[in-house]
Amino acid sequence: MIGSIFAVLDRTGRSVIHVLEELGGMLFLFVSIARWAVSPPFKIRQIMKQMEFVGVKSLFVVILTGLFTGMVSALQGYHGFKMFSAESLVGSTVALAMTRELGPVLTSLMVTARAGSAMAAELGTMKVTEQIDALYVMASNPVKHLIVPRVIAGVIMLPALTIVSDFVGIFGSYFVGVGLLDINKGMFIRNMTKFVDLGDIYNGLVKAAVFGLILSFIGCYKGFKTTGGAEGVGKATTEAVVISAITILICDYFLTALMF
Amino acid sequence: MIELFDLHKSFGKQKVLDGLNLTIRGGMTTMIIGRSGGGKSVLLKHMIGLLRPDSGSVVVCGKDITRMNDRDLNEERKKFGMLFQEAALFDSMNVLENVAFPLREHTKKKDSEIRRIVRDRLYDVGLSGVEEKMPSELSGGMKKRVGLARALVMQPEIVLFDEPTTGLDPVMSEAIDRLISDTQRNFNLTCVVISHDLKSIFTVAHRIAMLYEGKIIAEGTPDELKQSDNDVVKQFLKGSLEGPISVM
Structure with missing residues (x-):
């Protein structure tokens, strides 16, 4: 009886210590990133390379996601609004949903799957093949070389991708609403400009920047802490995607509560 | 020491x-x-x-x-210089960039001089004409030689x-x-x-x-x-x- 109580206490204690260690490690890395991000020389070439990887190479998947989200939202909204003859509100509803929520959240989730996972896998492989140790040996800081460019790229490119997603999503809803479902063009656009203001777009972009920070930070952290060869790299990649996605969705709630 | x-x-x-x-x-x-x-x-x-x-x-x-x-x-x-067990060359860089890495990080030498030093160090380890190759294109022995050239490039x-x-x-x-x-x-x-x-x-x-x-x-x-x-x-x-x- 006493033995099993001690076993439960032991397990609980270990779990608490593990969580505290992870949080401490994350905090330490975050402070280190903040310090190196403002310390010259700035790794402009690496930053541009990562911006291309996170931003330009995610463009296709973000456009597809935004376009079809806008289209399906218009389709669903049309059937709902038609019940009380308010079809012309479809445009404004979709535009609000895209700029405030769907644009930043779906873009971030897609980039997490594409680029966040790649960050964890690449840094994890570098860790297990001693390439990160090689950087230390050559008196170079891996945080400055590897992590800072990825985090900066995430924070800059997510808002840029979100603007694209918002635009194609609204275009998709216009195409479905006006082009296929015969909603009055003038009413569609007038309602959209009446109900959506710049604050909605700005707040959505701030969210996207925060999500960019989350997905790049967690991807890099998990990669940097990888142990145990190929299996460890796979585990780090999966954890990076799952933790980033959950954190983005939880943060989205709190950011929405604060902003709107 | x-x-x-x-x-x-x-x-x-x-x-x-x-x-x-x-x-x-x-x-x-x-x-x-x-x-x-x-x-x-x-x-x-x-x-x-x-x-x-x-x-x-x-x-x-x-x-x-x-x-x-x-x-x-x-x-x-x-x-210090260090040669790792699997050479630990950077996958994303070619041989020239790998060996030149410490020079570009810690010196203000011109690119032409860096290229000359890299060629000399590669020659010292018995390699030439591999500057543009990626690590994945090298054999195990060649990787170790490139790793040694990189370890020696700052004259440790x-x-x-x-x-x-x-x-x-x-x-x-x-x-x-x-x-x-x-x-x-x-x-x-x-x-x-x-x-x-x-x-x-x-x-x-x-x-x-x-x-x-x-x-x-x-x-x-x-x-x-x-x-x-x-x-x-x-x-x-x-x-x-x-x-x-x-x-x-």
């Missing part, structure tokens, strides 16, 4: 270094031998500050690196080799051994080599230290170790299953 005092290091419940003492003399090659998984790489990583000991100290050229902050430690690391005083011949065929192993000897002699380097390749031990090393159960149990010239009456050393050098080193 490098002095290790009463070094202790554990990972979880596993004790890897247990009060280890060792002095690495300057201008010669010291080989550290011991069974696989016995803590040789861990010991090497302590010498360059990649790992910090639980207790004890590592003194490099009179300075205790275990008590240094990151900035001072980075300065000390500029005295100390070079650490982590199992330089592991995974290579006998001919390439001999070539790498000869390269280590020639490099040590030509640049008057202090070299520390980790190996369990018995052939390498007697061709490369000026001095040998045997690591066993977290301690250095024997140290001396290759001839002195051959004459050792320590049962562990005798069994290891003979490669015998009979003796105090248990495999199961």
Whole structure:
């Protein structure tokens, strides 16, 4: 009886210590990133390379996601609004949903799957093949070389991708609403400009920047802490995607509560 | 040159270094031998500050690196070059960029001069015309040579080799051994080599230290170790299953 109580206490204690260690490690890395991000020389070439990887190479998947989200939202909204003859509100509803929520959240989730996972896998492989140790040996800081460019790229490119997603999503809803479902063009656009203001777009972009920070930070952290060869790299990649996605969705709630 | 005092290091419940003492003399090659998984790489990583000991100290050229902050430690690391077990070349860079990396990081040399130095270092390790190749296009032996060129490019005083011949065929192993000897002699380097390749031990090393159960149990010239009456050393050098080193 006493033995099993001690076993439960032991397990609980270990779990608490593990969580505290992870949080401490994350905090330490975050402070280190903040310090190196403002310390010259700035790794402009690496930053541009990562911006291309996170931003330009995610463009296709973000456009597809935004376009079809806008289209399906218009389709669903049309059937709902038609019940009380308010079809012309479809445009404004979709535009609000895209700029405030769907644009930043779906873009971030897609980039997490594409680029966040790649960050964890690449840094994890570098860790297990001693390439990160090689950087230390050559008196170079891996945080400055590897992590800072990825985090900066995430924070800059997510808002840029979100603007694209918002635009194609609204275009998709216009195409479905006006082009296929015969909603009055003038009413569609007038309602959209009446109900959506710049604050909605700005707040959505701030969210996207925060999500960019989350997905790049967690991807890099998990990669940097990888142990145990190929299996460890796979585990780090999966954890990076799952933790980033959950954190983005939880943060989205709190950011929405604060902003709107 | 490098002095290790009463070094202790554990990972979880596993004790890897247990009060280890060792002095690495300057201008010669010291080989550290011991069974696989016995803590040789861990010991090497302590010498360059990649790992910090639980207790004890590592003194490099009179300075205790275990008590240094990151900035001072980075300065000390500029005295070192290191060849990793799998060479640890950066996958995303070609050979030229790999070897040039420390020069671009720590010097303000012009690109043309950097290219000349890289070509010279690659020539020193017996490679030419591979500057544009990616690491994935190189054989194991070529990777190690490029890794050695990168380790030498900043003209270090100390070079650490982590199992330089592991995974290579006998001919390439001999070539790498000869390269280590020639490099040590030509640049008057202090070299520390980790190996369990018995052939390498007697061709490369000026001095040998045997690591066993977290301690250095024997140290001396290759001839002195051959004459050792320590049962562990005798069994290891003979490669015998009979003796105090248990495999199961």
